[in-house]
Amino acid sequence: MPGRSKYSKKKSENLKRKSESQKRKKARSSAKKKGGSKKRLLKEEKHYEYSELESPDEKKKIIDKILEIYPDERLDLKFSSPFELLVSAIFAAQAKDEVVNSATEKLFQKYKSPEDFANLKPEDLKDYVSKINFWYKKSQTVINVSKEIIEKYQGKVPDSVDELVKIKGIGRKTANMVVGGAYGKPAIIVDTHLMRVSQRLGLVDEGLSPEEIEFKLKEIVPEEVQTKFSFALIRHGKKVCHAKNPDCQICELKKLCRWYKASFKYT
Ligand code: SF4
DSSP: OHHHHHHHHHHHHHHHHHHHHHHHHHHHHHHHHTTOOHHHHHHHHHHTTOSOOSOHHHHHHHHHHHHHHSTTOOOSSOOSSHHHHHHHHHHTTTSOHHHHHHHHHHHHHHOOSHHHHHTOOHHHHHHHHTTSTTHHHHHHHHHHHHHHHHHHHTTOOOSSHHHHTTSTTOOHHHHHHIIIIITOOOOOOOOHHHHHHHHHHTSSOTTOOHHHHHHHHHHHSOGGGHHHHHHHHHHHHHHTSOSSSOOGGGOTTTTTOHHHHHHHHTO
């Protein structure tokens, strides 16, 4: 019944508003307890303006705009096969892509396939990857992953996230990176940049886990552009929407950005 659905929508909007206002009230009282100044109260309130946008149209505009700004982005990691991307992604955890690329350039000249890595010891990789943080542990992971790919997948890297995450040492971010970046299939790659930018823009609520963000974005981003969208958002996080000092003044998304609008309201 149309009347009824309108009523439920209104009811859910009221509930959401009520919950946001409760969050703000809680933040204010916690700031007061900490002896907060007016500036601190506003800062605490602003923190809670960081929640998901309610309007699907606004979210769609953001998705369209980010794809317009960054129409043809790629991963910064260099690779020539799904397996090479998998190895690079393992080494790239909490490391700079440039450092990983410089190490893997020589590494992949010598070792290219799971068979090449499976019988090595981490020490055998030291000369190539010692500049990458946690190189020993990451090398061991690469070796173990190679063995599992040979034993369970006949040496071929699986092309689905569900299969990839069954391999010990592969998380959802790496799995999505391989599926989207190497196989060109739909993927939402939730790295630190995508997490931060999607929350600031208001595409998702703040405080969600990477997995929750992945599934939430899968609901709102059309499947055929999910991988492009991931690359675009990651690029925006690296170039403009920095963790510490986002370049809001030059940002082409500012008119649509919930974080920017909330900040502007209080300045
Ligand atoms: S306006 Fe600022 S916070 Fe919003 S996306 Fe742009 S840089 Fe990030």
